[in-house]
Amino acid sequence: MNSRYWRRARRLTVSERRLLLRHGRSLAAVALFHALLVVALWLWGTLDAGGLYVSLLLGALAVITVVYLLLIETGATLEWRESSLSVPMALGLVIAFLIAAFPMNEARISAMILFFPLLLLVSFRLGARSLLSLALLASVGYALMLALALATRGLRLSLSLELLQWLIFTLVALSFAVTGSGVNGLRRSLAVKNQALADALEQVRDLAIRDDLTGLFNRRHILEVLEHQKALADNQIYPFSVCYVDLDHFKRINDEYGHDMGDRVLRQFAEHTLDNLREGDYLARLGGEEFILVLPQSDLAGAELVAERLRESWAAREFQDRRGPSRVSLSAGVACYKGPETVDQLLARADRALYRAKTGGRNRVCREDDL
Numbered sequence: 001m002n003s004r005y006w007r008r009a010r011r012l013t014v015s016e017r018r019l020l021l022r023h024g025r026s027l028a029a030v031a032l033f034h035a036l037l038v039v040a041l042w043l044w045g046t047l048d049a050g051g052l053y054v055s056l057l058l059g060a061l062a063v064i065t066v067v068y069l070l071l072i073e074t075g076a077t078l079e080w081r082e083s084s085l086s087v088p089m090a091l092g093l094v095i096a097f098l099i100a101a102f103p104m105n106e107a108r109i110s111a112m113i114l115f116f117p118l119l120l121l122v123s124f125r126l127g128a129r130s131l132l133s134l135a136l137l138a139s140v141g142y143a144l145m146l147a148l149a150l151a152t153r154g155l156r157l158s159l160s161l162e163l164l165q166w167l168i169f170t171l172v173a174l175s176f177a178v179t180g181s182g183v184n185g186l187r188r189s190l191a192v193k194n195q196a197l198a199d200a201l202e203q204v205r206d207l208a209i210r211d212d213l214t215g216l217f218n219r220r221h222i223l224e225v226l227e228h229q230k231a232l233a234d235n236q237i238y239p240f241s242v243c244y245v246d247l248d249h250f251k252r253i254n255d256e257y258g259h260d261m262g263d264r265v266l267r268q269f270a271e272h273t274l275d276n277l278r279e280g281d282y283l284a285r286l287g288g289e290e291f292i293l294v295l296p297q298s299d300l301a302g303a304e305l306v307a308e309r310l311r312e313s314w315a316a317r318e319f320q321d322r323r324g325p326s327r328v329s330l331s332a333g334v335a336c337y338k339g340p341e342t343v344d345q346l347l348a349r350a351d352r353a354l355y356r357a358k359t360g361g362r363n364r365v366c367r368e369d370d371l
Contacts, residue, residue, distance in 0.1 A: 024072030031065040049103040064092045086122040098145045109165045123180025131180045135173040211285040214270035222284035226343045241303030241336040243293040244354040248329045248362040250289035261324040300336040307332040307365045329363035
C-alpha cells in the first residue's frame with residue numbers, strides 16, 4: 001500500500017484540529033451575521049440608537065471575534081481543557097445580542113434570533129448542563145434587558161406582548177438546548193469511534209511498512225523513502241547515500257545453531273544498528289540477512305564512515321549465548337546518489353560494492369569508486 005493510499009485513508013478519520021477550525025470559523029460567522037443584522041436594523045431605523053452606540057457595539061464585536069479567531073487559527077488553544085472556547089465566545093455573543101436588542105422596540109426579538117443557531121452550533125462542543133445553563137442565562141438576560149428597557153425607555157409594545165415574546169424565546173432556547181445535548185452525545189460517541197479508527201489505521205499501516213521479525217522498515221516502505229530522498233536530491237535540497245549490509249556466513253549460523261538463533265542474531269543486529277544511527281537515518285530489512293541504510297545529508301565519504309563504524313562495533317559485539325556464535329561480522333557496500341539516475345541504478349551500484357566486499361574476504365566496507 002503506497003503513501004497515497006494512506007493519505008486517503010487518513011481522511012476517513014476526523015481530525016480534531018480540522019473540526020476545531022470549522023467550529024471556530026462558524027462561531028465567527030455568527031458574529032459577522034449579527035453585525036450585518038445590526039447595521040441593517042440601524043439603517044432601517046428599527047434600532048433606535050445613535051451612531052456612537054452602534055459603532056461601539058460593532059467595534060467590541062469585531063475585537064472579540066478577531067482575538068477568538070487568532071487563538072483558534074494558530075492552534076494556541078489545542079492543549080486547553082475546552083479548546084474551542086465555546087462558552088466564553090457564546091457568552092460574548094449573547095451579550096452582543098442583548099445590547100443590540102435593548103434600544104429596539106417593534107423588532108426586539110429579531111436581535112436575539114441568532115441565539116438559536118448559536119446554541120445549536122455550540123452543542124457540538126458542550127454538554128447538556130452547559131447548554132441548559134447557557135439557555136437559562138440568555139433567558140434571564142433577556143428578562144433583565146426588558147426590565148431595564150421598561151424602566152429607562154418605556155415600551156411601545158404592550159408589556160403582555162413583550163412577555164409573550166420572552167416566553168417563546170425561553171421555550172425555544174430550552175428546546176434547542178435539549179436537542180443540542182443529544183447532538184453532543186452523538187458527537188462524543190463519534191469521537192470515540194473516530195479515535196479507535198485512527199488507532200486501528202495506525203496499527204495497520206505499521207504492519208504494512210514493518211518487517212515482522214525485526215520491526216524495521218520493509219522493502220516496500222524503504223523504496224518509498226528512497227523515492228522521496230531522490231526528489232529532495234534532484235531539487236538540490238541535500239544529497240543522500242545508501243549502504244547495503246549483509247551479515248557474513250549467516251547461512252552457516254542457521255545450519256549450525258538453528259533458525260531460532262539466526263532470528264535472534266537478526267533482531268540483535270537491528271537493535272544494535274538503530275542504537276548507532278543518527279536521528280533521521282533509515283534502516284530496513286530487505287530480506288534474509290540483507291539490510292539497507294538510507295543516510296540523508298551524507299556524501300560518499302560520510303556514508304563510508306557510518307558503515308565502517310557500524311562494521312567495527314558489530315564485529316566487536318560478543319554473543320553471550322553459548323548455543324550460538326561468539327561474534328558475527330558484516331560486509332557493506334556504499335553508494336551516493338548521482339542525479340538524475342533512478343533508485344534502481346543507485347541500488348545496483350551499492351549492490352556491486354557489497355559484492356566486492358564479500359568476494360574480497362568479507363568483514364569489510366567497499367564504496368562505489370572501489371569498483
